[in-house]
Amino acid sequence: MHLPDGFLSPQISLPAWAVAVPFWAWGARRHFGREAAESLPVMGSLTALAFVIQTILIPVPGGTSTHLTGVTLLAILYGPLAAMVCEGLVLLIQALFFGAGGVTVLGVNALAMGLLGPLAGWLAWKLLRGLSEKAALFAAGWLSMQVSTLAVVGALALQHWLDPLYFPVAPAVTLVAMGVPSLTVAGVVEGLYAVFALSLVRKANFRGVEA
């Protein structure tokens, strides 16, 4: 789902970096200082798990594929800023060691999949957990995926609007191509993953996990 290098010009990628860096700095200061000794290993494992599940491509009709993000759980357990830092790290490792995504588009991808999506998921969890915990988790995962997808579509639409020769696909086409798999497949699987993964974390009874 995340954008590769070359899809966005510096007109978009540089401002996105400028917005993302303060969030990373804030998140790192808040969640990864000396006092994070207990939570850092769990966050590291969940980040690694997010990395692994992001490499598993889910085929969707039309010959393309989609994937989960797996960071909604990090937002639920540690807050949206921790998810932003961890997703930034996943994207950095993917770009530097595996040639997926890219460094120029890292700011946009991190804001979409690391901040906006998990923030929406975290809000859904906070609002709905009183009604039913499992339903709230599923809704958080599903909503997180939709918001992330919309943010990526928005960035591509903005690029098309700025320079159609740079990115020639019309926003309506991008929305259909990315929105349909997200609504029907990826969102549902992300919701199920959130339910499954939180029950797993609770069963394991790790130090540094509060939810």
Next chain:
Amino acid sequence: MASRPDPRAGRRLLAAWLVAIFALSALHDPRWLAGAGLAAVLLFHRGLWRTLGRTLRSVVPVTVGLSAASMGWNRLVTGDWPPLQPFQALALRAAVIGFLTFAVLDRLALLPALAPFPALTRLLVVTLAQIHALRLLSTESLQGLRSRLPRRPGPLDLLRGAGGITAMLFTLATRNARDISDAMRSRGF
């Protein structure tokens, strides 16, 4: 005795690479992109085939696939094929940036270059170690599942097996992460 990589030279190379990839991402004339690609090949000719192979395996299929899918969707929705040249420029741009990234990373000791950021280094090491551990454990579990079944495991077999092993994998990975994190903290990270 092999010389230790100079972290300052590494940071300079990182900075130059960052400037170069952002500059490349601004180009959409295929001639400029081809010229930049040629310059990158001349500049980083050591290990050229390995870097080219890596780019062709991991960057080009993704960009070409996405471009083809986008063109197909465009044809399906609007009834017209979009112009080819922007997609060619897109594929070339992604390939040149990918080549440059792999060529620079081959010449760079990333962890010493990131030494001024100890928290980032610690999280990076913990995560990279867990990625390798999870991949190793999941491969071993898959091989175990294969050895227990008389036929090739199907999606349902994988799903049944995954439920049981994921908890164990995650617990092992987190214990391993805690050991690494404690070890790094005791060394001043």
